[in-house]
Structures are given as structure tokens and as C-alpha cells.
Amino acid sequence: MVGPLSILLPFWLGLSVGFLLYKFFLNNEEPKNLPLGSMGWPLVGETLHFLEPHRSNTMGKFLQDRCSRYGRVFKSHLFGSPTIVSCDLELNMFILQNEEKLFQGSYPKPIHGVLGKLSMLVVVRELHKKLRSVALSFFTTCKTNPNFITDMDGMLKSMMESWKDCKEFTFNLMVKQFFSMGPKEPLVSQLLEDYMHFMKGLVSLPIYIPGTYFAKAVKARMRICTTIREIIKGRREGNNDVGQTKGDFLDVILSNVNLSDEERVSIVLDLLLGGYETTSTLMSLLVYFLAHSHHALEQLKDEHQAIRKRKHDGEALSWEDYKEMHFTINVIHEALRCGNVVKFVHRKALKDIEFKGFLIPAGWKVLPILLGAHLDPKHHENPSEFNPWRWNDQTTIKKVSPFAGGLRQCPGSELGKLEAAFFLHHLVLNYRWKIIGDDHPMCLPYIKFKGGLRLEIEQI
Numbered sequence: 001m002v003g004p005l006s007i008l009l010p011f012w013l014g015l016s017v018g019f020l021l022y023k024f025f026l027n028n029e030e031p032k033n034l035p036l037g038s039m040g041w042p043l044v045g046e047t048l049h050f051l052e053p054h055r056s057n058t059m060g061k062f063l064q065d066r067c068s069r070y071g072r073v074f075k076s077h078l079f080g081s082p083t084i085v086s087c088d089l090e091l092n093m094f095i096l097q098n099e100e101k102l103f104q105g106s107y108p109k110p111i112h113g114v115l116g117k118l119s120m121l122v123v124v125r126e127l128h129k130k131l132r133s134v135a136l137s138f139f140t141t142c143k144t145n146p147n148f149i150t151d152m153d154g155m156l157k158s159m160m161e162s163w164k165d166c167k168e169f170t171f172n173l174m175v176k177q178f179f180s181m182g183p184k185e186p187l188v189s190q191l192l193e194d195y196m197h198f199m200k201g202l203v204s205l206p207i208y209i210p211g212t213y214f215a216k217a218v219k220a221r222m223r224i225c226t227t228i229r230e231i232i233k234g235r236r237e238g239n240n241d242v243g244q245t246k247g248d249f250l251d252v253i254l255s256n257v258n259l260s261d262e263e264r265v266s267i268v269l270d271l272l273l274g275g276y277e278t279t280s281t282l283m284s285l286l287v288y289f290l291a292h293s294h295h296a297l298e299q300l301k302d303e304h305q306a307i308r309k310r311k312h313d314g315e316a317l318s319w320e321d322y323k324e325m326h327f328t329i330n331v332i333h334e335a336l337r338c339g340n341v342v343k344f345v346h347r348k349a350l351k352d353i354e355f356k357g358f359l360i361p362a363g364w365k366v367l368p369i370l371l372g373a374h375l376d377p378k379h380h381e382n383p384s385e386f387n388p389w390r391w392n393d394q395t396t397i398k399k400v401s402p403f404a405g406g407l408r409q410c411p412g413s414e415l416g417k418l419e420a421a422f423f424l425h426h427l428v429l430n431y432r433w434k435i436i437g438d439d440h441p442m443c444l445p446y447i448k449f450k451g452g453l454r455l456e457i458e459q460i
């Protein structure tokens with residue numbers, strides 16, 4: 001039987017779909033001076049293309065195509081929002097330097113579910129300022145703790161003797177500084193296991209169905225928080241398993257009366273997260289780029305042999321040694337520029353903003369693509385080439401921002417570089433290595449080596 005409803009239904013459906021398409025493609029209310037670009041499919045926009053893997057020292061097809069068609073600033077529809085994408089150095093700097101005035105950190109909602117509502121990447125304004133200043137005090141604690149450098153040097157050496165995963169080293173180093181706990185303690189292995197799940201889910205598709213990486217990450221985060229709470233409780237009660245006052249970072253945050261326990265847990269979680277994957281990725285990138293750059297490796301060896309000559313047998317490295325590692329720092333900066341540990345950061349526009357004649361509308365998502373500026377031939381000759389000597393030019397530092405910038409600039413940048421520099425010291429003086437097969441770093445957008453970076457290692 002054909003009722004009025006079945007006649008009207010296709011009509012209404014057609015009208016609604018037509019309206020949606022009209023809104024998407026022909027909406028003539030769109031301001032005139034928006035950057036050029038395409039919005040892709042309704043709802044999904046161009047997100048899947050944007051996330052397509054590519055070598056991390058290249059722009060990838062999506063950015064390359066758009067930049068040559070529309071220019072280095074273009075519009076798109078990404079992560080569920082209309083978006084201005086910037087591969088332009090000047091605009092990137094302008095966005096990062098105007099945090100909280102014209103732009104604001106704005107990570108996609110599902111990520112909040114894994115990071116937690118108090119994560120530094122999620123919070124804004126006063127709360128961000130407060131949590132960030134506590135995080136910064138962690139780095140001061142490290143610098144002023146005379147054991148920090150020797151702990152790090154020792155842990156690096158033993159990691160390299162067994163050639164275990166760099167990730168375990170960066171994780172264990174953090175845990176030692178936070179809680180004065182060694183890698184063999186059961187709570188630490190539990191934390192590490194949970195962190196593995198947490199990281200996998202953070203970069204997976206955000207679908208909360210039991211069994212997905214995302215759902216496992218949300219659960220892992222809850223377990224991590226419980227463990228950190230237990231450690232805090234133990235310290236307060238003077239439980240000997242965990243230890244009493246140690247002069248470590250836990251003592252610092254416990255004595256800060258302006259923090260709630262929830263905030264304390266979140267700061268520790270943020271620092272573990274920030275320092276865990278990024279620094280170990282940087283170390284892998286260094287191993288990779290140096291395996292392909294004999295000349296840089298030789299110069300690096302000279303620098304580290306000269307440092308070693310000034311020391312007694314087996315003597316640990318010091319801050320003073322780090323300050324002498326000039327070429328090493330150039331190598332690290334170049335690996336960050338070419339390797340692109342963090343491809344882009346998430347922001348939104350707080351008001352209508354005009355930049356170089358373009359409009360960035362209020363409320364739109366804004367993505368400064370750090371990689372876009374790092375690989376811009378206007379600023380870097382042969383940008384895909386690993387060339388540490390380009391850093392002899394003092395202006396290069398102004399054209400590269402692997403740690404982003406402004407109020408949200410990575411507070412762990414110096415620590416990350418220090419760990420990488422000490423790692424290089426032991427690597428180049430004690431080992432020869434070759435990469436097995438034709439491997440290379442891929443942007444997924446987090447960095448993964450296509451073949452897992454398998455190495456043939458020989459002790460010198």
C-alpha cells in the first residue's frame with residue numbers, strides 16, 4: 001500500500017541531502033577573502049587524506065598537492081571542523097605567539113577522553129598557566145639535582161649495553177626523577193605496561209567500543225592515575241615500600257598547597273606522556289640519519305672523543321660537557337627539522353583575524369603545520385636533505401620550531417635535547433651500526449619506522 005508518508009519520505013530525504021550539499025559546497029554566505037581550498041566530503045571533510053602516511057622528511061601528497069594548488073595557507077575541513085591549514089613559517093609563528101590573545105589550544109574532543117580534563121594540552125588560561133608553571137619547576141628540579149645527570153648517564157649506558165628499547169630508558173628516567181623509583185620495582189613495570197596501551201590509544205581512531213585501542217587507552221589511563229594516587233598516598237603515609245621524603249619531584253608537588261591531588265596526578269601523567277615517546281623517537285631518528293651521513297658521524301665522533309679525552313676512565317658526563325657539544329646540538333636540531341617528531345599542533349581562532357590579506361574566521365580550527373615550515377624550500381635549501389651544517393647559519397634557528405612556541409612551547413625541550421646528546425656520546429664512541437633493509441621514518445602522523453628500524457650493531 002502506498003501511503004502519503006512513503007511518497008513524502010523520498011522528497012524530504014532529497015531535500016535534506018540537497019540542503020546539506022548546498023551548505024557544504026555552495027554556501028555563498030562564506031566570507032570572500034578566505035584562503036583557497038576544498039572542504040572535501042560532508043562531515044568527514046578531508047581528514048582521511050590529511051592523515052595519510054608519508055615519509056617524515058617530505059610534505060606528503062595531501063600537503064604537497066594543496067600547497068601547489070592553493071598556496072601554503074589553505075582552507076579545508078579537518079577533524080570535524082572547518083579549518084585553516086598553515087605551512088607558512090610566518091603564519092605559524094604568528095599563531096603560536098598569539099596564544100590566548102587571538103588563538104587558543106584546541107585538541108579534538110575525543111582526545112580529551114584519553115588525556116583527561118586536566119591535561120595541560122586540554123586546559124586553557126589561568127589553569128593552564130598554573131599547571132605549566134609546576135611542570136616547569138620539574139625541569140628546575142632536574143637541573144639542580146646533582147644526581148640527575150649521573151643517573152641519566154648511568155641509565156643510558158646500561159640501556160645501550162643490552163640495546164633495550166629507548167622508550168624504556170626515557171620512561172625509567174622520568175619515573176626515577178618523579179618518585180625516586182628504580183625500573184625493577186613492580187609499580188614501575190605496571191606503569192610502563194599501562195603506558196604502552198595509553199600511547200597506542202592516543203594515536204588510534206577515537207571509537208569507544210570495548211576492545212578497541214581507544215577504549216583500552218581510556219582504561220589504561222584510569223589505571224595509571226590509580227597507581228600514581230597510590231604512590232602519593234604511600235609517600236604521605238611514609239610507607240617504606242615507596243619511601244619517605246626524597247627531595248624528588250613528588251615532594252615538590254606535594255608541598256605545593258595550591259594543587260589538588262587530581263591536578264598533581266595529571267601533571268605527572270602529562271610529563272610522563274610528553275617525555276616518553278618524543279625523546280625516544282628523536283633518538284631513533286638520530287640513529288637513522290647518522291647511518292646515512294658518514295661525514296656528520298665522523299665530525300660527531302671527533303667532538304665526543306675530545307670530550308672523553310678530558311675525563312677520567314668511566315667518568316660520567318656533566319652539564320659542562322653538554323655545553324661543549326656544539327656540533328651535536330646541530331645534529332639534534334637537524335634531526336628534529338628533517339624527522340618532524342610532532343607534525344602539527346591544534347589551535348582555534350578566538351576572533352576574526354586578517355593575515356596577509358586572508359581571513360581566518362572566529363571559531364575555525366587552525367593547524368600550524370610545523371613540518372610545513374621545516375620543509376619549505378624558501379627557507380631551507382634542499383629541505384629533505386639531512387645537513388647539520390645548515391645550522392652554522394645563525395638564522396636557521398628562527399625558521400624551525402619542533403617544540404612549537406609561545407605560551408605552550410614544549411617545557412621539556414632542553415631535557416629532550418640533553419638526553420639525546422648524552423645518547424649520541426655513548427653511541428658514536430662505542431658502536432658501529434647499519435640499518436637492515438631499506439627503512440625510513442614515516443609520519444602516521446606520529447613517527448614510526450616502516451620496518452621497525454632493525455639494526456646490525458657492533459661494539460667498537
Ligand code: HEM
Nearest residue numbers: 120274275278279282341342345402403404408410412416
Ligand atoms: C624531542 C623531544 C620533544 C618534542 C619534539 C616535543 C614537542 C612538543 C610540542 C610540539 C609541544 C607543543 C604542543 C602544542 O603546542 O599544542 C609540546 C608540549 C609539551 N611537551 Fe614536549 N616535546 C619533546 C620532549 C618533551 C619532554 C622530554 C617532556 C617532559 C618531560 C615534554 C613535555 C611536554 C609538555 C608537558 C607539553 C605541554 C605544554 C603546554 O601545553 O604548556 N616534552 N612538546
